[in-house]
Amino acid sequence: MRMINAVPAVFMIGLSAMILLGTSDLPYWVETTPGARFFPVWLAGIGLFLSALFLVQVVRGTDPVVLEAPERASVVRVLLTVVGLVCLAIIVPHVGMVFGSAVFMSYLLLFVLRQRFLPSLLTVVVVAVGIELIFVRWLGVSLPGFALTL
Amino acid sequence: MNSRNMALMGGAFLALTFGAVAQDAKAPTGPIEITVGAGAGGSPDVIVRTISKIMNENKIVENPIVVQNRTGGGHSNAYNYVLGKPGDQNTLLTLASPVFTTPIVQGTPSVIDQTVPIATLVQSELVLLTPANSPYKTLQDFIAAAKENPGRIRIAGGASGGNDHLVTALLEQKAGIKLTYVPHESGGAARATFLGGNVEGHFGTLSEGLAVIQSGDARGLAILSEKRRPEDVIKDVPTAKEQGVDVVYLQFWGIGGPPKMDPALAAWWADKFKQATETPEWKEYLTKTMQITEFHGLDDAGTYFKREQDTFRELLTSVGLAKK
Amino acid sequence: MVLDMLMQGFATCFTLENLSFIFLGVLIGQIVGALPGVGPAAGMALLLPLTFGLEPVTAIMMLAGIMYGGQYGGTLTSVLINVPGEASSVMTAIDGHQMARAGRAGAALSIAAIGSFLAGISACLAVAFVTPLLSGFALRFNAPEYFLLGVLGLVAAASLGSSPIRALIAAVLGLMIGLVGTDPLTGAPRLNFDMPALYEGIDFIPVAIGVFGIAEVLSSLERSDEVAPIRTRLRDMWLTSEEWAQSRLAIARGGLIGLFVGIMPGAGASVASLLAYLNERKFSRHPERFGKGAIDGVAAAEAANNSAAHGALIPMLALGIPGSGSTAVLLAALILHGIQPGPRLMTTEATLVWGLIASMFVGNVFLLIINLPLAPAFAALLRVRYVYLAPGILVLSLVGAYAATLDMGTVWMCLFFGVLGWLMIRFEIPRPPLVLALVLAQLVEMSVRQTLLLSFGSLDIFIQRPISLALLLLIGAMIAMTIVNTIRRRRVAP
Numbered sequence: 001m002r003m004i005n006a007v008p009a010v011f012m013i014g015l016s017a018m019i020l021l022g023t024s025d026l027p028y029w030v031e032t033t034p035g036a037r038f039f040p041v042w043l044a045g046i047g048l049f050l051s052a053l054f055l056v057q058v059v060r061g062t063d064p065v066v067l068e069a070p071e072r073a074s075v076v077r078v079l080l081t082v083v084g085l086v087c088l089a090i091i092v093p094h095v096g097m098v099f100g101s102a103v104f105m106s107y108l109l110l111f112v113l114r115q116r117f118l119p120s121l122l123t124v125v126v127v128a129v130g131i132e133l134i135f136v137r138w139l140g141v142s143l144p145g146f147a148l149t150l
Numbered sequence: 151m152n153s154r155n156m157a158l159m160g161g162a163f164l165a166l167t168f169g170a171v172a173q174d175a176k177a178p179t180g181p182i183e184i185t186v187g188a189g190a191g192g193s194p195d196v197i198v199r200t201i202s203k204i205m206n207e208n209k210i211v212e213n214p215i216v217v218q219n220r221t222g223g224g225h226s227n228a229y230n231y232v233l234g235k236p237g238d239q240n241t242l243l244t245l246a247s248p249v250f251t252t253p254i255v256q257g258t259p260s261v262i263d264q265t266v267p268i269a270t271l272v273q274s275e276l277v278l279l280t281p282a283n284s285p286y287k288t289l290q291d292f293i294a295a296a297k298e299n300p301g302r303i304r305i306a307g308g309a310s311g312g313n314d315h316l317v318t319a320l321l322e323q324k325a326g327i328k329l330t331y332v333p334h335e336s337g338g339a340a341r342a343t344f345l346g347g348n349v350e351g352h353f354g355t356l357s358e359g360l361a362v363i364q365s366g367d368a369r370g371l372a373i374l375s376e377k378r379r380p381e382d383v384i385k386d387v388p389t390a391k392e393q394g395v396d397v398v399y400l401q402f403w404g405i406g407g408p409p410k411m412d413p414a415l416a417a418w419w420a421d422k423f424k425q426a427t428e429t430p431e432w433k434e435y436l437t438k439t440m441q442i443t444e445f446h447g448l449d450d451a452g453t454y455f456k457r458e459q460d461t462f463r464e465l466l467t468s469v470g471l472a473k474k
Numbered sequence: 475m476v477l478d479m480l481m482q483g484f485a486t487c488f489t490l491e492n493l494s495f496i497f498l499g500v501l502i503g504q505i506v507g508a509l510p511g512v513g514p515a516a517g518m519a520l521l522l523p524l525t526f527g528l529e530p531v532t533a534i535m536m537l538a539g540i541m542y543g544g545q546y547g548g549t550l551t552s553v554l555i556n557v558p559g560e561a562s563s564v565m566t567a568i569d570g571h572q573m574a575r576a577g578r579a580g581a582a583l584s585i586a587a588i589g590s591f592l593a594g595i596s597a598c599l600a601v602a603f604v605t606p607l608l609s610g611f612a613l614r615f616n617a618p619e620y621f622l623l624g625v626l627g628l629v630a631a632a633s634l635g636s637s638p639i640r641a642l643i644a645a646v647l648g649l650m651i652g653l654v655g656t657d658p659l660t661g662a663p664r665l666n667f668d669m670p671a672l673y674e675g676i677d678f679i680p681v682a683i684g685v686f687g688i689a690e691v692l693s694s695l696e697r698s699d700e701v702a703p704i705r706t707r708l709r710d711m712w713l714t715s716e717e718w719a720q721s722r723l724a725i726a727r728g729g730l731i732g733l734f735v736g737i738m739p740g741a742g743a744s745v746a747s748l749l750a751y752l753n754e755r756k757f758s759r760h761p762e763r764f765g766k767g768a769i770d771g772v773a774a775a776e777a778a779n780n781s782a783a784h785g786a787l788i789p790m791l792a793l794g795i796p797g798s799g800s801t802a803v804l805l806a807a808l809i810l811h812g813i814q815p816g817p818r819l820m821t822t823e824a825t826l827v828w829g830l831i832a833s834m835f836v837g838n839v840f841l842l843i844i845n846l847p848l849a850p851a852f853a854a855l856l857r858v859r860y861v862y863l864a865p866g867i868l869v870l871s872l873v874g875a876y877a878a879t880l881d882m883g884t885v886w887m888c889l890f891f892g893v894l895g896w897l898m899i900r901f902e903i904p905r906p907p908l909v910l911a912l913v914l915a916q917l918v919e920m921s922v923r924q925t926l927l928l929s930f931g932s933l934d935i936f937i938q939r940p941i942s943l944a945l946l947l948l949i950g951a952m953i954a955m956t957i958v959n960t961i962r963r964r965r966v967a968p
Contacts, residue, residue, distance in 0.1 A: 008901050012643055015650060022665045032931030033923045036657035036664055047646050054639055064637055065902045074696035081695055082893060089885050105865035113861050127866040131873055139520050141877045142218055190519025191802035196809055203526055220880045223673040227881045230670060256663055310661030332927045333659055338795045342739040346613035348928055361794055361816025438814055471661055
């Protein structure tokens with residue numbers, strides 16, 4: 001038995017508790033029909049029940065799924081990608097969607113994935129130009145533009 | 151108040167009175183975005199797309215006008231976007247009922263108090279419908295039935311807190327009755343429930359109402375405005391007032407500018423929208439959709455919006471949705 | 475009579491101008507359908523102003539082309555990069571992308587195009603010949619039936635995945651996501667954590683893009699330094715006769731389900747493809763292959779979403795009630811062109827309506843011609859090394875999420891669900907039940923409460939209405955079958 005297997009159950013318990021607390025000021029039943037809290041309460045209840053079953057499986061070792069532990073290097077790579085995406089979302093309102101995306105793709109290809117320079121540059125240019133042409137020029141979607149002064 | 155401010159105010163006053171003088175000086179440059187909180191195809195979307203088309207095609211406004219649907223959050227994506235651009239020259243906000251009601255329901259600061267009022271564009275009258283085979287011939291029959299069996303008369307309408315819901319609340323208040331309101335995710339879904347014969351009542355816009363009365367699916371019980379409509383099929387439907395229930399309720403849509411918008415620019419826009427609403431194309435659109443334009447500009451529009459905001463707050467409080 | 479009208483419609487259609495605009499429409503639909511976030515409805519709205527100079531009938535033909543063209547296009551990104559181009563392509567992504575990973579992208583795209591075409595043409599026939607009949611049926615479907623339909627979907631969705639408990643946890647998670655924002659019935663704020671981005675709840679688009687698209691990329695990047703490119707050989711590009719045999723009935727069943735769900739104003743193409751997929755899984759002789767690249771799953775889902783997109787026109791034409799987001803834009807376009815929709819549209823605007831119906835036959839043929847040669851061409855895209863595709867997929871996902879609402883909040887939501895999806899892969903919690911449950915969450919919660927409002931709290935309403943009763947029996951039978959099967963399996967395997 002490995003405690004890491006129990007994470008989904010713990011997550012679900014936390015979520016159910018949050019839902020029960022977060023809806024405590026809403027009515028469960030109004031006159032003839034369920035109220036705003038009816039579904040949340042039942043869902044949280046089912047969530048707790050499933051989590052309990054899941055925990056029992058983990059403790060007794062009857063859970064048929066065997067989780068493989070990820071390699072350290074791959075977890076680092078995923079984390080770096082996610083950090084890059086978060087930074088992208090932060091800078092987009094200031095430097096624009098197309099430019100921000102180009103920076104992000106360069107970071108991902110050259111720094112995280114350590115690819116060769118020229119093919120990476122080509123990828124960045126193709127995607128950035130494609131987005132500018134299709135979304136901005138053709139469809140007229142107003143993506144955030146370059147506004148460093150903000 | 152020093153003399154400089156006085157002079158400024160005087161200038162603004164002049165600009166208001168002689169809109170034509172100000173307009174060339176204060177015309178915005180570059181493309182204009184009209185922000186809509188509704189999705190493509192929703193009533194406010196159709197209205198602003200129609201009027202921008204008219205303004206561009208008739209060269210009333212030379213700047214290209216782009217309608218952007220910033221959907222979600224009960225129009226809050228749209229109004230927060232505009233509120234976040236104080237003084238901006240190229241952005242306008244479409245004022246639909248969620249712009250008024252979302253802040254009241256969520257307990258956030260009023261949007262109307264922050265934006266610069268420019269114009270009211272369209273009003274739409276409502277008609278109370280009942281299935282063609284229902285026993286109620288008049289609004290009185292309907293109300294009498296509701297009095298006899300409180301809560302047994304059902305109304306199908308759009309989302310809670312929306313116009314259909316609020317006008318139901320108003321009718322309950324004025325007639326002293328209790329109805330069961332069945333909300334739907336959209337007006338279309340509510341109409342399906344009504345046409346399927348599942349409920350006793352439904353509020354439709356005049357054009358929707360006319361269509362179902364004409365096809366023999368429904369009967370009009372009352373028009374909720376000051377006077378009857380002239381159109382053939384619907385001219386025999388009396389107003390609620392005639393039947394002794396003082397319910398007048400107009401859906402309306404308008405245009406506002408971002409906070410701190412230059413008053414001269416607001417005046418320029420008010421003038422342009424007024425011109426657009428006087429074109430034959432706009433009149434034709436109104437006839438086709440059976441809507442009306444009771445145009446108000448600038449401060450008049452501001453008073454109109456403030457009054458409607460108070461109505462919304464009162465009705466939302468009465469249905470228990472206003473956040474204290 | 476109907477045939478005469480239809481012939482007249484074809485006559486309207488076959489002018490050079492109209493044919494060109496139908497082609498333009500379906501081509502645009504194909505493209506915007508493939509772009510995540512920009513669905514057909516948004517594409518139609520974006521292009522609406524460009525139609526102002528056209529004749530109303532030409533404009534409507536083109537816009538409708540975008541609507542059903544989007545159903546063909548949505549398949550592309552779902553299969554190739556596991557980012558659903560629009561909501562109704564989620565079910566296609568599940569098996570279609572697995573097929574692509576096995577080098578069968580060409581086959582998946584081909585069967586999707588063929589399935590969409592056959593279902594589309596049949597749905598056009600239904601629109602032409604039985605619109606009045608079907609619109610009556612659509613009205614008999616209301617809150618009680620929607621509730622049971624939703625429950626049916628949930629019962630079936632819970633059976634996806636490696637272990638029932640994991641699938642159920644994912645489904646409950648999806649339903650919980652559906653709670654966020656606003657209580658759908660009363661409009662009272664619920665679990666919105668005072669964040670404006672959550673006022674109206676969590677939309678399906680960022681969740682689907684995140685949980686499928688972004689999570690898939692993260693998981694692929696993790697696997698090894700060098701993700702092996704997918705080997706696609708030319709002879710893998712086309713369907714085998716065995717695959718075709720498997721898919722024929724799937725297309726028929728999927729198309730039929732799609733049509734019926736599509737004409738109901740309360741359910742759309744996403745619910746249609748979901749039900750068709752789950753139904754196919756029940757009928758299949760190899761249910762274990764579903765989720766691992768079953769071609770009949772792709773065929774059923776694609777047939778269903780296309781026939782639902784066409785079916786949504788039935789309540790629009792016959793009753794003036796939009797059956798989907800796209801038909802709502804179509805209605806708006808009619809109004810902008812000075813035509814008042816309503817129950818009498820088919821008589822007062824006969825030329826326009828029949829021209830539109832005829833144009834849909836033509837448009838579907840165009841789409842088939844566009845898509846069949848394109849299937850292998852696009853499948854060849856996967857020969858590009860994955861490391862070079864990954865950044866593009868991530869960026870396209872985020873741009874798509876932004877384009878859906880023009881708000882950064884949606885982008886953040888998409889990122890959040892991307893990470894959640896990656897964690898789900900790590901902990902072997904299946905992702906499809908989550909997305910499916912989210913689709914059904916509001917339908918189920920809203921309709922059961924509407925039902926009890928309509929019936930003043932009495933549960934009898936469920937057995938008094940014939941369609942509702944039939945659905946109730948169906949659900950009962952399904953649950954009973956599952957229980958019997960489980961017991962039997964336990965007896966066999968000691």
